Structures are given as structure tokens and as C-alpha cells.
């Protein structure tokens with residue numbers, strides 16, 4: 001097994017992945033393993049240190065998660081975070097009790113003792129607490145190294161045994177110098193070096209894919225989005241022609257999108273298999289205006305077409321997916337034994353015969369890291385910076401039934417809006433920008449003539465992960481240009497409105 005400088009034992013905290021992420025930012029490679037990992041498997045990674053994550057349980061609960069106690073006899077530095085701290089206290093003979101109230105929020109960390117773990121960080125720094133239990137009595141050999149107003153044992157350590165524990169969460173954003181604390185643990189306590197970067201991640205993943213796949217074939221659905229493009233590129237680097245990359249054109253793409261995706265793969269020497277299924281999709285969508293029915297039809301048809309294509313290729317044993325860490329809901333299961341296909345909202349479940357083994361090289365990284373990886377693999381900058389685009393495509397941006405003339409109308413308006421955003425620099429600073437055909441007609445005047453035409457809504461939002469979003473405060477003169485150009489240049493549209501709702505309560509898409 002490969003050398004892993006820091007092994008993080010996961011006790012189910014929703015922040016566990018961020019610990020690994022912060023360590024990666026300081027160039028230290030780490031792997032997250034379930035709390036139940038055997039001592040042999042932990043040792044096989046020849047770690048220089050171990051981190052025990054937080055977790056939702058109480059160490060005294062009947063079904064509390066406990067690691068193999070042997071980890072405490074390895075002579076390795078250990079850092080416990082929150083639940084991890086309570087495990088350490090319990091193991092070494094301290095006591096843990098329920099706190100009077102769940103301490104939640106910011107606190108000021110006051111140093112009580114000099115320690116390398118605090119090196120180059122500030123006394124009084126803000127840290128973030130979230131715990132229901134607290135250490136009442138620290139174990140023998142330990143001393144408090146920091147306090148906070150509500151936590152007399154905000155940080156404790158046994159400096160001889162190199163065991164450290166924080167009551168707070170250094171990994172979360174609100175712990176202002178938390179990343180440095182984790183780095184200090186890795187570098188100054190464990191003696192790790194900063195040798196990890198996206199280039200080494202790419203190399204590792206390529207090697208992993210090669211070892212796993214052997215001479216078999218891998219099917220990979222490509223949408224033209226960042227995630228699937230990065231996965232396909234990584235696979236192409238790893239296994240060349242054993243990759244079967246399938247791009248289903250459902251006829252609901254934006255203007256020139258298919259051509260752009262094809263050209264990008266072509267310049268990289270990847271033979272993309274494009275399936276033009278426009279007519280199949282549009283036939284099935286004819287007369288359907290209910291949003292959920294549209295999504296269902298698109299999901300099912302996508303599977304049918306994909307399935308049909310996959311059957312043409314012999315020897316496929318793997319399916320590659322661009323699942324990101326944010327798609328993996330249950331933290332404990334990230335590395336857990338049960339790997340199932342996520343029921344994504346645009347993939348309605350794969351047919352039974354497609355029981356391929358999954359390859360998910362992005363499963364443990366975040367969107368911005370995927371972008372960094374894409375750049376590392378040489379994907380063009382404009383591809384990496386593309387806004388997310390929903391699987392059902394323009395079908396959910398046309399209110400009412402979907403047909404070719406409306407798709408054309410929407411594509412024209414969309415192209416103009418994107419053109420203006422690119423020209424003014426707002427494309428890069430926003431999360432998503434698109435137009436919606438409202439299927440609402442209104443009266444207007446064009447020259448001397450009365451018009452009765454379509455309305456288009458412009459939706460531009462700012463977000464960091466799409467879970468919440470605010471409408472972008474685009475200057476009025478830019479909105480005016482978008483409106484004027486759409487109305488002048490697109491026959492059939494005489495009114496443009498701007499969506500000023502945020503998510504929640506609205507969603508980003510209209511359907």
C-alpha cells in the first residue's frame with residue numbers, strides 16, 4: 001500500500017473531507033478512512049500521524065464509534081478534533097460529560113502554553129465550536145494548552161506522547177487560522193513535508209485507474225461540463241483507447257455546444273462518440289408541459305440512448321462518473337464498503353445489466369479542485385470556467401412544451417446574453433447566467449407596428465455551490481444592453497425581464 005503521511009479516521013462529521021482538503025492546501029497528502037479501519041490497514045499506509053475527526057455521536061452512547069485502540073500504541077502523533085478529542089480523553093482516562101448546552105459558534109482561543117501546534121498563529125484567534133459533550137477532567141499526562149470563554153479545555157496535549165486534541169473545529173472556514181493549525185500538526189509535530197500538489201494527484205489517479213482497469217474497457221458519459229470532461233481526460237491519459245466516451249446530444253443544448261465539446265475532445269486526440277438523439281427526445285417531449293414529467297422523460301430517454309450505445313461495445317466492465325465530494329452525502333460512507341450509483345436528478349437509475357464497477361476519481365475533491373485538476377491536465381481555461389448546465393438542458397428553461405422553434409428562439413437570446421456577459425467580464429464573476437422562455441406573450445410596438453410576442457427572462461446568479469444563490473447585481477446599463485440586443489436581434493421576442501429572486505425561496509432554474 002502507498003505511503004500516506006496523514007491518515008484521517010472518519011467518525012462521521014460532515015467536515016471530515018475539509019480536514020483532508022486543508023491538508024492538501026498545505027501540500028500534505030492525506031487519506032480519509034472509516035473509523036473502523038483495521039490497525040493492519042492503517043499501519044500499511046506507513047503514516048507519520050493520525051487525525052481523529054469529529055462526529056455526531058457521544059463517546060458514551062451505546063453504539064458510539066470507536067477506533068481500533070491499537071492506534072494509540074503506534075507511537076505516532078495523534079490529533080483529535082471534537083469527538084476525536086473526547087475519544088482521546090476517554091481512552092487515556094479522562095472524563096467526558098454532556099455540556100450544559102450545545103456550544104455552537106465562534107470563540108476566542110487563548111493560549112495557555114507554548115506549543116509547535118500554535119506556531120505562527122495568533123493568541124486570541126477565532127475558532128469555531130460545535131459540541132454537545134465536553135471534557136470534564138483531562139487524562140493524566142495531559143495539560144491544557146488553550147482555553148476559550150466557555151471551554152476550559154479548548155485544546156489539550158500530552159507533549160511527550162505527541163497526542164493533541166482540539167475541542168473546536170480547525171478545518172472549518174470560521175476557524176480563521178485553523179488551516180495553519182492543521183499544517184503545524186502535519187509539519188512540525190508529525191514531520192511531514194509539502195510534496196503534494198494537483199500534478200501528483202493526477203499522476204496518482206492515473207496510476208490507480210490503470211491498476212484497476214487492466215486491459216478492460218471503461219464507459220464514460222460526457223456532457224460537456226467540467227466534471228465529466230475532467231474525468232474523461234484523466235481516463236484517456238490513463239487507458240487511451242480502452243476509454244469509450246459517449247456524448248448524448250439530446251437536442252436541448254445551447255447554441256454550438258455540441259460542436260465545442262467535439263472540438264475540444266478532438267484536439268486532445270480523444271475519439272468522442274456523439275449520439276445525435278435530438279429527434280428521439282423531441283418526439284417524446286412533444287406536448288408535455290409539466291416540469292416533472294419533462295425531467296422524467298429526459299432521464300429515461302437518456303438511459304435508453306446511452307444503453308443502446310453501450311451495448312455496441314464489447315468488454316466494458318467499468319463506468320466512470322464525475323461524482324464530486326459534494327455529491328457524496330454521507331461522510332462516513334465516503335470510503336465505506338458500499339459504493340452505489342448516486343441517483344442524480346438527471347440520471348433516473350441505470351438498467352440492471354449495467355452493473356459495472358464504478359470509477360469515480362473526483363469523489364474526494366471539491367469543485368474548485370476539479371477545475372485546478374482540469375488545468376493541470378491541460379484543458380482550456382474557458383472550458384474549466386464554464387457555468388454549470390443542467391442535465392435536462394434547455395427543456396427546463398422553456399416553460400410549457402418544448403419544440404424546435406422555441407429552442408431556436410431561446411438559443412438566440414441565450415447567445416446574446418452570454419456574449420454581453422463575456423464582453424463585460426461578468427461571466428467569470430457569476431455562478432450561472434441563462435435566459436428562460438416564459439411562454440408569456442405581451443403587447444409591444446416596433447416602429448409603427450403593434451407586436452404581440454414572447455417574453456424572455458434573464459437569470460444571473462451568484463453562488464458558491466448552487467445550494468443557495470443570490471441574484472447578481474448586474475449594472476443597469478449592462479442589463480439594458482442585453483435587453484436591447486435581444487429585442488432588436490431576435491425576431492419573436494419583444495420583452496425582456498430580469499429575475500430578482502434568490503434561492504431560497506426560489507430555485508436557480510425555473511423548472
Ligand code: XMP
Nearest residue numbers: 345346388389390391392466503507508509
Ligand atoms: P436549482 O434549480 O435546483 O439548481 O436551484 C441548482 C443547481 O443544479 C442545477 N440543476 C441540475 N443539474 N440536472 C443537473 O445536472 C438537473 O436536473 C438539474 N436541475 C438543476 C442548476 O442548473 C443549478 O446549477
